[in-house]
Amino acid sequence: MESKPPIPADEALIQTALADPQRLAALFDTGLLDTPPEEGFDRLTRLAARLTGAPVAFVSLVxxxxxxxxxxxxxSGALSSTRELKGRTFCHHALVSKEALILEDVTQLPVFCDVPAAASLGxxxxxxxxxxxxxxxxxGSFCAIDFKPKQWSEQDIEVLVELAHSAMREIRLRKALHQAEALNVQLLAQIKRVDELNRALGELATTDAxxxxNNRRSFDHSLQLELAIVERRxxxxxxxxxxxxxxxxINDNFGHEAGDKVLVAIAQMLNGCARVVDVVARVGGEEFAVILPNTDADGAMDVAERMRTAVAQANWLAHPATISIGVATLQMKESASRLYSRADAALYAAKAAGRNRVVMG
Incomplete structure (x- = not known):
């Protein structure tokens, strides 16, 4: 291919192109810098060498x-381990070239002959x-080089242009994959956050704030589950x-904040008297309920008395309080609502009898 020798790029023009922030951002966005070789690109450089007869072909990202x-x-294998090159290169001139940069004998061309690769790599x-x-x-550029003067044919240039287009398709594909991975990481983080929010909402739905x-909803659900266990076992x-x-x-004399503190303290004492399998719930304003699985009437009375005593003897309460307790033990074929009603009736009997006491329903 006979053509006029290309005019070397101005040094200032090359420096401006190398440092161009938009260009560097586009390069970084490919996600290809400092990545290992990939068959998709290696296939193109092998094909370039085979079709042009050049001993070396490479994809250079500048x-x-x-x-x-x-x-x-x-x-030859002499450059196969080379992954980067510093200093002025022929690819810098290609960087600012509007079209293919074709050099048939760099030693005969001003400026190009001074590119370090001409001497160091031959x-x-x-x-x-x-x-x-x-x-x-x-x-960057899709390149082929030779260690002897070479007259590049029109077919050689057409091959390199087509393979350069293929290299850009690979680059766009890798960039899309890189972006997809980043989006996937974001998606997984969002899914994790949604799961955390769902768990938090679940706790809000079953926990007294x-x-x-446990709140009333959780108490009702737990009581139904325990009844099902009783039926099986x-x-x-x-x-x-x-x-x-x-x-x-307490609320009238000391305010609702003081009342809230009393409720929180009593809740802690009830929990402290309960077993891990027991379900302690706040089912109303100042009303609590405790489900006692695998517990008969005598055992329930013992737990109730222990809870009543713990509250009555708590000297650390800012505003001393007592509790009344109604106890009911499940009867044969009894429903949850019937059990609840009997325990509630026993509670009111305890309050009517003078409060701060336990009554079996």
Whole structure:
């Protein structure tokens, strides 16, 4: 291919292109810098060498201070381990070239003959096709070199141009994959956050906000589950209904904040008297309930008395309080509502009898 020798690029023009922030951002966005060789690119450089007869072909990504070789095919093997090159290179001239940069004998061309690769690597012929994005940013070049003068044919240039287009398709694909991975990481983080929010909502749906105990909804669900267990295993089940005595006086005399503190403290004492399998719940303003699985009437009375005593003897309460407790033990074929009603009736009997006491229903 006979053509006029190309005019070397101005040094200032090359420096401006190397440092161009938009170009560097486009290069970084490919996600290819400092990545290992990939067959998709290696296939193209092998094909370039085979079709043009050049001993070396490579994909060069031009960073601000180095050329990074994403792929390099070298028949001799002398350059196969080279992954980057610093200093002025022929690819820098291709960077600012609007079209293919074709050099048939660099030793005969001013400026090009002074490129370090001409002496250090023995490069005599170079053909480089700019790798240009759709936005016009040049990422580097698809190149072929020879260690002796070479007259590049029109077919050689056409092959390199087509393979450069293929290299850009690979680059766009890798960029899309890189972005997809980043989006996938974000998606997984969002899914994790949604799971955390769902768990938090689940806790809000089953937990009393003030005391941290189970709420009425959770209590009803737990009572139904325990009844199902009783039906399968024929084990005893008891229920305690508890109410804070004269709670309205505490609110009226000391304020609702003081009342809330009393409820929180009593909730902690009830939990402290319960087993892990027991279900302690706040089912009303100052009303609590305790489900006692595998517990008969005598056992339920013992737990109830222990809870009543713990509250009555708590000298650390800012405003002393007592509780009344109604106890009911499940009878044969009894429903949850019937068990609840009997325990609730026993509670009111305890309050009517003078409060601060336990009554079996």
């Amino acid at each position: 960073d601000a201070d180095r050329d990074f070789y994403k792929s390099i095919f070298d028949v 490069v005599r012929a170079y053909a480089g096709i700019p790798l240009k994005t759709e936005a016009g940013e040049v990422l 003030l005391t941290g105990l 024929n084990t005893p089940l008891s229920l305690l209904m508890l109410d804070v005595d004269h709670f309205k006086r």
